[in-house]
Amino acid sequence: MPSYTGFDGTPLHYDDSAPGDRPPVVVLAGGAARHPDYLGDLAGLAERHRLVVPHLRGVGRSGLGSEPAGSYWQQAADVDKLRELLGRDRVVVVAHSAGTRLATAFAARFPDRVAGLALVTPPATHLVDTPPDAEQLIARRRGEAAFDAAEAAAKAGPDLSDEAAFNAWARACAPLGYATWGPAEQAHARVGRWALPAVQAYFSVDPPADFAARLARVGAPVLVIAGAEDCLTGLAPVVALAGLFPAGRAEVLPACGHYPWVERPDAFRRVLDEYLSLVEVDHHLG
Template sequence: MGTFITGQIAIEYEDHNPEGTKPPLVLVHGHPFDRSMWTPQVQHVGRDGRRVIVSDLRGYGRSTVVPGKTPLRTFAQDIAELLDDLGVAEIVLGGLSMGGQIVMEFHRLFPDRLRGLVLADTAPQAETEEGRRTRNAMADRLLREGMGPHADEVLSKMVAPANIRRFPAVAEHVLGMMRGTPPEGAAAALRGRAERPDYVASLSRVRVPTLIVVGSDDEFTPIADARLMHRIIPGSTLAVVEGAGHMPNLERPAEFNETLQKFLDSIPQEQ
C-alpha cells in the first residue's frame, strides 16, 4: 500500500506487479465504496503478472475526507496525478457506477493516456433536474444521519436479493464498505455528481477497445443504459452478467473475471 499526496489530499492506493509489461489496469471504485470492492479482480488479473492499480478516491476509504463538493473532474485529475507520480503513461481504465462516470470524465480529459476502457454498471447521461434534487437531498441526509440508515436501505439494490441470501459474505462486505464511508466524503461526491455533464458525445469519440458490463438485475443502471453505451462506442463489447445486481464483480466474480480477462487479453501489448 502507498500514499500519494496532492495538495492537502492524501490518496491511499495499492500498486500490484509494478514490473509488469502488459498495459496496466487501473480500477475505480463506485459510491459509497472503497478500493476493496475490486479485490477479486486484483487477485485474478494479477496472476498473469499484469500491473493492477487501485486507490481510494478522495473522501472514501483511507484517503483524505473532503467536505463540500467534489466534481468528477477532480476525481479524474487525482487519478492522472497518481499515474504521473508512479511514472505510468498509458492504462486500461475501468470503473463501476460512479467509478464508470469518473472513467468517462478521464476519457474526456485524457484520451491519449488510454489503451482500453471498462465501463461496469454505469450510465453516460447528465443528471436530470429531479436527480440533482435527489442527490443533494441525499447529501444533506448523510450529513445529518450518517451512512448507516442509507446503507441498510440500498443494500438490496446494490446486491440482488437472491445473492444477499446466497452469498452473505458478499452482502456483509458491501454493507461494511457503505457503512464505513465517511459521510462528508460521500456527500461531497453526491453534490459533484449531481452536476456531471452528458458523456454521450464524448463516448462517441472513443477509439480504444471498450468493454461494457452490466448485471442482468441492476436497478440503478439497467441493461438499457449499457446498451446505449454499446451503441455509442464504436466496436465496443457488451457483456450481461446473469443473476447479478449493481455489483456483478462481487456477486458473480468468476463470470466477471472471465469476461474481463478475455477483454484484457485482446488488447495488444504494444500500440
C-alpha cells in the same frame, strides 16, 4: 501504502497488488465514495493482472481537499496524476458503478491517455437517451421481504444527519443491488463504508453539457459489463452506453445484479480477463 499527490497538492493513497514492471490496471471503486475494500480481489483478477486501486478523495487514507476538487469531474485530473506516477503514456482503467462516472470523466478530459476502459454496471441515464428500465426490473422482484424493505428505504431517501446514519441507510438498501439475497451477498454488503463528506463532494460539480459527446473521441476499446437483473442501473441504458464509444461493446451477464464479481464470478472473470489480455497486447504493440 503507496501515495501520490493530487492535481491540487492533496495527498492521496492507493493499493498496488503487484508493484513492479507489470502493466498496471487502475481500478476505480464506486459507492460513490465507498471504501474499495468492497471490491475484494475482483474474482481473483489480481492473479493475472496488476491492480492499482486508488483511495478516492476523502476515502480511506486519501485527503478530500476543497469541495470542487472532490467532484468526479475534477478527480479525473487525479487519475491522470496517478497515470504519470505509474510512468505510462496511456493507462487501462476498470471502474465499478459510480466509479464509472470518474472513469468516463477521465476519458472525456484525456481521451489520448486511455489505453482501455472497462465499465462495470455503470449508471448511464445521465449520458444516454435510452429510457430507463430499472422500474420494470424492480417490479419483477416485489414480494420478496428483504427486497421490498430495501425498496422502501431507497424511496425514503438517505439520512444525511451523520456518516453512521448514511451508512445505515446504504446497508438497508443493499438487497436492491443483488439478483438474489443469499449468504454470500449479505456478507459482501457489509464490506466497505461510505465517507459522507466525500459522497457529497463527488456530485458537487456538474460536468459540461458536452460530456457524452466527448466520449466519441475515445479511440481505445471500451467494454461495458451489465447485470441483466441490475435494479440499480437498469439494463437498456447500460447497454446503450457502449454505443457512445467508437470501439465500445457491451456484455450482459444473466442472473446478475450490480456486483458481478460476487454474483457471477466465473463469467465476470472470463469476460474481464479476455478483455484485459487483448487490451494489454494491443497497448504493447501500439
